[in-house]
Amino acid sequence: MGLMVLLIVSSFKTTTSRAICQLVKEYVGHRDGLWDVSVTRTQPVVLGTASADHTALLWSIETGKCLTKYVGHAGSVNSIKFHPTDQIALTASGDQTAHIWRYVVQLPTPQPSADTSQISAEEEVDFSDKDDLDADGDISSDCPTVRVPITSLKSHQGVVIAADWLVGGKQAVTASWDRTANLYDVETSELVHSLTGHDQELTHCCTHPTQRLVVTSSRDTTFRLWDFRDPSIHSVNVFQGHTDTVTSAVFTVGDNVVSGSDDRTVKVWDLKNMRSPIATIRTDSAVNRISVSVGQRIIALPHDNRQVRLFDMSGVRLARLPRSNRQGHRRMVCCSAWSEDHPTCNLFTCGFDRQAIGWNINIPALLQEK
Template sequence: FANTSVMSLPSSEIKNPKARLAFYFKEIEKEFDVLIEENNELKKRLAYLEGSSAQVTMRKPKNEKENKTSGSRPESKKIQVVDSRPGPLQKSDMWVSTVELTGHRDGVWEVSACPWSLKRLGSASADRTARIWSLTPGSTVQPHITYLGHNGSVNSIRFHRYERLVCTASGDKTCHLWKIPPSLKKENASQHQESFLTSKTTKLWSPLLKEDSVDTDIGKEVNDGQSKKEDIIGKAMNESSHNIPVVEVTTQQVNNYEESNEIQITANMLSLKGHAGPVISADWLADGTAITSVSTDNSIWFWDTENGSCTHSFLNVHEEGHSFTNINTDFNNMAITSSTDGIIRVWDKRTPKGVLTSILAHESAANSAIFTASDNNTIISGGDDRACRTWDLRNCKQPVHTIRCSSGINRFSISPLSSTIALPMDDRRTKLCDVLGNRLGNLRSHDKGGHIAPITSTAWSNDESVVYTSSFSRTSSIVAWTKEVKLEKRKKMTQE
């Protein structure tokens, strides 16, 4: 560009810096006007294809005559326009921080909503603990159960879809399976057995609702009748002390504690050992009869939950200097991993090589990838390149949609009913949008509420009324967000 411009200048002005600079600016302005014309033409075609009757505002270039002879690109008869710009933000979709869950002594890597309980949330923290929070309307939200079995940072926490089981992955190179003991406030047995698909007609805890506005038809939770002792610590730990007294009590004694007291567990049901490095993440497979885990040792392992043995392992997956960042499953047989080299991989342990598909999804680290709830052929990925992309496994050459964000994306989540994506970002924002990129809400941290550090993960409640976000800050490690309800509507809700 510079050489052609210099050749077009008169010989008397080549050595004049001001003349050269003015000439360059004119050339840039011409190119910019050409781009404006092309952009206006694309807007017209897009409005025509979408059947929109709205008027499109066109910007006219300054030098219209020059643009006609500047050699703009010829029009093609067929053109495919892919618009990834976010749609307008509706006034009704404003989300506010309503509850801050404090108690962790270090940052939280991941939050996970319980699929079989309407009032439980799990969190994994760098303080070597995993916590189960009891979300009871009309009372202070506090940790109900704290798991202390790991000797390193707890990097992920995942609930079993049907049973009262939890899988945690840790920096101590192990995965632990442990059981949630029955609590004083029981839950409906059918509610325990059914999946989140039934929650569409069930009211869920919301910080905006009072206690009398929530269903009171809550029966007893399924009790498996175990009489064996569990290594459980009694009351909540003192926040100012690191010395935690350990008391051995039975499950029957646990039921006598009030809901406001914290149960602390040190014993696990099964410990999965074999990784040579910290375990980054682990998730359930095959309806809970298997577990898959990924580690910084560049390996992915598949485990049998009956005896804790490794059924399949694939080593040295990445090139030197790269490792896994996260793993998610469809809860059947397939798992999807993301890694620092920007590649997402789909795995199936039933195949000889394990890998079904490898996609170079991001220009930098891919931090998370998830199967959509409606279709296992569609996956969504997010990474440090500030992009969230939708992929079709049947044709992975190009993304179906690309959503641009303001900062790097961490471990995101998809709502179970409407497939709304909650994208946690490094700039302390959480973007809510659909798979097409249409913006449905924005969770922005500020002085009055929210996070003061990058957001590490998100989780949806079963009925999509609450979005949980986690951060690497001690003061506001977990925040619950709900849609802002006007005063008149809130009064009507409490009266019903």
């Protein structure tokens, strides 16, 4: 009987003291804020960042050194995504284009990194903005530079805020402030579909990992699901679960979509029944570009208030990443990206403090049991 009481009490505990969230590496070198962070799906595994300084950088995850610098855009680089099989990147920009460009990276020999003590996810010390980065970043002068794209996608009449590859990598989708999303044939650069219907600027787009499905997010408080599985038709569903800008909506490997919003909520949806969310996460700050881990299905929430929080798919809070005057983001956190294939860094975040951060997140399975 005593054991049963203990189990019941344990099931109601919301402590995250057993979740270990360790800062592993900081990636510093951009001269302006970072909008997006992404990780390659091919070997070698490298980190990509997209910045308002008009560049995209590729980094060695282990050493934090710049491997490639892309300078082909004439405006802010707002997103970066890697081709599923080739060493090719897709970037979206304020110059009203999306670029597809090739890179070749050879990883340097990793150097021993400084020891970083493990920190409880709940530990936090606040600090003032006087510690914000204000010096220009130092990018190695021998970092190879790519100046010209393979292909430029040019059909938008406004800022291209995001872009992603469809499964297979033969088509790409872009989202723009001109209120449309465009589907392109990558090989020919031809516009295949213009996806219209949003009433205000788009903020994000995401593709399903295994099916020809696209989700677009907008300032009009909705996100839309576009179905291209039948080549002869494409259907669309509109979802109205938020009360402010939908900043991102992403697919999980299963049958879920997770949406985040400036209304300070994140909602989990079942693709088979999208009339209402199956879980709602309420927070104290606007939510930016979220990411869901494939293995443990953990949602990483980057916030305007410099916090990054982790939740499970049922809405239970698992951890908060440490932030103090020594480590963590100093300004708004814009994006999160999981990378389960890397042995030391399995979560990356980036923000207006001009840096990306690699984290090692270890959440015991017991914390996720209901």
